[in-house]
Amino acid sequence: MTFLFEPQAVTAVPIVGRSESFPVRRVYCVGRNYAAHAREMGKDPDKEPPFFFMKPADAVVPGGGGIHYPPGTKNYQHEIEMVVALGKGGHRIPVDAALDHVFGYGIGLDMTRRDLQFAARDLGRPWDFGKSFDESAPVAPLHPVATHGHFSKGAITLHVNGDERQKGDLADLIWSVPETISFLSDYYQLMAGDLIFTGTPAGVAAVVPGDRLVGAVAGLGTLDVTILEAR
Numbered sequence: 001m002t003f004l005f006e007p008q009a010v011t012a013v014p015i016v017g018r019s020e021s022f023p024v025r026r027v028y029c030v031g032r033n034y035a036a037h038a039r040e041m042g043k044d045p046d047k048e049p050p051f052f053f054m055k056p057a058d059a060v061v062p063g064g065g066g067i068h069y070p071p072g073t074k075n076y077q078h079e080i081e082m083v084v085a086l087g088k089g090g091h092r093i094p095v096d097a098a099l100d101h102v103f104g105y106g107i108g109l110d111m112t113r114r115d116l117q118f119a120a121r122d123l124g125r126p127w128d129f130g131k132s133f134d135e136s137a138p139v140a141p142l143h144p145v146a147t148h149g150h151f152s153k154g155a156i157t158l159h160v161n162g163d164e165r166q167k168g169d170l171a172d173l174i175w176s177v178p179e180t181i182s183f184l185s186d187y188y189q190l191m192a193g194d195l196i197f198t199g200t201p202a203g204v205a206a207v208v209p210g211d212r213l214v215g216a217v218a219g220l221g222t223l224d225v226t227i228l229e230a231r
């Protein structure tokens with residue numbers, strides 16, 4: 001087959017200790033998966049079924065670095081999250097088999113145009129303008145399960161210009177990684193290459209050009225992002 005024009009290259013995330021990189025197929029994101037963050041969003045964190053939104057694969061910024069202040073917002077916020085990378089797909093995956101589908105773990109930022117997200121939320125409209133835009137998903141190099149194991153507890157933090165803004169612990173996830181994978185697989189045919197952003201702890205706030213964001217998850221290194229002037 002020949003194409004009308006050269007297709008866009010697949011977005012791929014570096015892997016710690018490997019020469020290959022991880023080709024991204026889809027990016028699924030869990031909403032409100034830490035109780036304290038649910039409360040700061042004005043919602044009751046009592047356990048209800050998880051809910052999801054998606055970002056386009058090419059919103060991923062592999063390894064982090066500079067990202068541009070996006071158009072259309074006056075309230076551009078950070079959400080630090082652990083990211084799960086699937087190495088094997090499946091449908092209707094049982095909770096006790098879900099971790100077999102994980103290739104590795106990383107750190108991501110679910111960058112959010114909060115004003116547009118809330119406007120959509122309050123009108124019962126989709127979140128896409130608030131969540132699914134260019135450069136909205138920086139992801140640090142992935143740590144393979146084969147060499148680093150699984151991650152179900154440990155500190156998750158975000159510092160902005162050296163000040164701690166967000167802090168939580170993976171043990172406080174309302175929906176665990178296996179539960180999240182299993183639930184999502186009831187609604188989608190999951191595939192190798194899928195990333196799942198697992199939700200953010202409390203402390204989300206706005207950033208401006210020039211700000212430097214450093215996210216960390218215990219055992220997963222750091223994600224370093226700088227906000228550039230709007231294009």
Ligand code: MN
Pocket residue numbers: 029030031032079081110197199200
């Ligand atoms: Mn999020």
